[in-house]
Amino acid sequence: MDNSRRQFIKNTTLLGVGLAATSSYGLTIINHKSKLSETIIGHGDFKYRVHKEWGNLNPLNTPVKNCHEMVMDSKGRLIMITDHVQNNIIVYDKSGKLLTSWTHKMYRGHGLSIFNEGGEDVLFITDNSGKIIKTTIDGKVIMELPNPKEIGIYTDKQKYTPTETAVAPNGDIYVADGYGSDFILQFDKNGEFIRKFGGKGHQDEKLNNAHGVAIDARDPNNITLLCTSRVQNSFKRFTLDGKYLETIFLPGAYVCRPVIDDENLYSGACWSRLKYLERVPNSGFVTILDKNNKVVSNPGGTKPKYKHGELQLMLQETPLFNHCHDVCIDNDKNIYVCQWNANKTYPIKLERV
CATH class of the missing domain: 1.20.5 (Single alpha-helices involved in coiled-coils or other helix-helix interfaces)
Known part of the structure; x- marks a missing residue:
């Protein structure tokens, strides 16, 4: 807009x-x-009016436990994954009206990515139990990715608890093993294993809580992969074949997956460091970066401050959010915030003003 x-x-x-x-x-x-809510949050050109009850539904008919992630399809519908077995997928219109819901009985539904394949939207759904499926927009299973232990990529002692996927323009699928061994696993469009990279550690090319992954195609001549290293308050950039390029350090922000819209990068911060430089419950906010990786706004958080070119510690300022797990950006640049561990609440809409 x-x-x-x-x-x-x-x-x-x-x-x-x-x-x-x-x-x-x-x-x-x-x-x-x-x-309308009178609460305005954010900074600079990225300020938002809060609509806290935007996504509220009847919890008897459409209950949620955690609202984990949300994407927007080519028709402008907002599709959200939950870990409630009654409705893993909830579909909203932009007014917050329920359009439909369906389930695959996943009690640990966590990651949701969307990809346009031959003019049709397809979903990649990640269950923390170790299951990743590709489905049609209405839930028909097209493919299931192999478990790395079953194809000899992991040893029996290595933990596999995937959290997220991202799909490259050529159809390659990247899996973030964010609650497991912190590898990024690369498969081709048919589900054949290509390589793994990352893994837990403190070196630049390693990850610590590889919670999210996203294709960064803002430069069409240099498409790269952004991977979350949440414990390190960072996004790390890799080539599409797994070579480390750079770290985007976001001190204080335990960021979830990177979400790219136009030239900006958005993310929910699940926690911030409010006390003793340790993560604190119910301290989430949203962070927004420009094309140069500079933080330009923190809705719900402190105003971004740079000192001698270094980003200073970012914290929750407005006690609006519990734990921001994901954000979705619509065509009018409004933000929809999904939360984990937030007393079974539904998504919050932030209207761009």
């Missing part, structure tokens, strides 16, 4: 608020709508 359109929406919103306010003096309300 361009700046002129955003300014028009902002002015229209303010006008609506003004009409509602003056109606108490005898004016007729022209268009009555539920009152």
